[in-house]
Amino acid sequence: QVHLVDSGGGLVQPGGSLRLSCAASGSIASISTMGWYRQAPGKQRELVAYINSGGSTDYADSVKGRFTISRDNAKNTVYLQMNSLKPEDTAIYLCNLNGVYREPSSGIFRNFHSWGQGTQVTVSS
Numbered sequence: 573q574v575h576l577v578d579s580g581g582g583l584v585q586p587g588g589s590l591r592l593s594c595a596a597s598g599s600i601a602s603i604s605t606m607g608w609y610r611q612a613p614g615k616q617r618e619l620v621a622y623i624n625s626g627g628s629t630d631y632a633d634s635v636k637g638r639f640t641i642s643r644d645n646a647k648n649t650v651y652l653q654m655n656s657l658k659p660e661d662t663a664i665y666l667c668n669l670n671g672v673y674r675e676p677s678s679g680i681f682r683n684f685h686s687w688g689q690g691t692q693v694t695v696s697s
Contacts, residue, residue: 610661
């Protein structure tokens with residue numbers, strides 16, 4: 573299996589910055605897409621940013637120009653740099669990675685779709 577650990581959240585004032593990280597571990601063969609989602613209380617989970625294996629990115633309109641997603645393939649890690657944070661950015665942020673891993677018991681390559689545990693981001697004065 574593939575295990576994700578995301579971190580970097582916290583309390584920040586409006587206009588501030590945070591950098592989230594999500595590191596994957598396990599018998600990973602390749603990672604295709606990496607994404608960051610967020611879920612605020614009483615709202616549906618939404619896609620914030622996405623990056624594919626070729627490095628192409630996409631962002632929710634609400635974060636364009638403020639957030640930047642990047643990936644380090646050697647470390648199986650995805651980052652989200654968040655600048656000019658607003659109170660409406662307050663949410664639990666979760667990473668999502670999709671790819672292929674090698675099942676240790678059988679040696680068979682299988683697809684994985686894994687989520688991090690979530691990290692709280694609170695933007696407040």
